[in-house]
Amino acid sequence: MADCRHCRRDTDLFLCTLCAKELGALLSDLPWLLRQLDITVTRQDKLGTAQVGKSSDNPSPINVGAMELARNLHGQLGTLVRDLCESRGMQVPARKWTTVNLAGWLEINLQAITCSEGAGEVYDEIRSATDAILAAINRTSRMWCGPCTTVVAHDQTGADIECGIDLYADRENLAEQIQCPKCRMFCEPRLQLLNTIKRGDLLPEAKLLEIMDSLGEKVSRNRFYDWIKAGSIRPRGYVHHGRIVAERIRREDLRVFSLSQARQLRWRETEGAA
Numbered sequence: 001m002a003d004c005r006h007c008r009r010d011t012d013l014f015l016c017t018l019c020a021k022e023l024g025a026l027l028s029d030l031p032w033l034l035r036q037l038d039i040t041v042t043r044q045d046k047l048g049t050a051q052v053g054k055s056s057d058n059p060s061p062i063n064v065g066a067m068e069l070a071r072n073l074h075g076q077l078g079t080l081v082r083d084l085c086e087s088r089g090m091q092v093p094a095r096k097w098t099t100v101n102l103a104g105w106l107e108i109n110l111q112a113i114t115c116s117e118g119a120g121e122v123y124d125e126i127r128s129a130t131d132a133i134l135a136a137i138n139r140t141s142r143m144w145c146g147p148c149t150t151v152v153a154h155d156q157t158g159a160d161i162e163c164g165i166d167l168y169a170d171r172e173n174l175a176e177q178i179q180c181p182k183c184r185m186f187c188e189p190r191l192q193l194l195n196t197i198k199r200g201d202l203l204p205e206a207k208l209l210e211i212m213d214s215l216g217e218k219v220s221r222n223r224f225y226d227w228i229k230a231g232s233i234r235p236r237g238y239v240h241h242g243r244i245v246a247e248r249i250r251r252e253d254l255r256v257f258s259l260s261q262a263r264q265l266r267w268r269e270t271e272g273a274a
């Protein structure tokens, strides 16, 4: 028996089952995030050129930030892969790998990571890399547009089964179509958002606050809790296995609130203050 190198729980390996699972999830998101980072670098590149014109060779400071991060991550993941290969007696992959390749390699070799002494450092580095990318691609400019409504299959009764993955758009670029990362269909961010509002009035609080923010009707978490405390807004049910039910069945079932009610409340308070 040893300690998990991340959380210190007892484990036979260097990462406990939970931490290994978490690392696996982080690694499976990493290629996508790296591609978003690439897009950010390219976009800021264009922006920089447009703003400063031909006369200046100075890249914009943000651009350097994202670009530098991309470069650092390439080196960092390369080192992780090399160290891991050396410690496990595996063949070191060629140097010309892209950062996405390196991330993919780490994901496939999760098992090897959990069996290696450096598992704790790998965990920490991947976690901080993820945070750094999220900061660089400016998550605040990401707008949640609701779950993808593309019909991908039908069940035994012939009812539609939708793709359902959360879609995000760039707030400054709403006219641009977005592609669903899962089913690959293209859609209009604004239409998608409208659809979400029309269809899903009952939402868990995190989604509800996210969508109000998307609508430009931001409500802070504290203010929302004040509403709950005051009884101005009450849970209308719980999400259990993707369905809304009246009573909480399992502890992790999220409570749902009415979006239109929350919007009305906000509107009334704002009107009252005005």
Ligand SMILES: [Zn+2]
Pocket (backbone or CB within 6 Å): 004, 005, 006, 007, 008, 009, 015, 016, 017, 018, 019, 020
């Ligand atoms: Zn652990």
Ligand SMILES: [Zn+2]
Pocket (backbone or CB within 6 Å): 148, 149, 150, 163, 164, 165, 180, 181, 182, 183, 184, 185
């Ligand atoms: Zn989809």
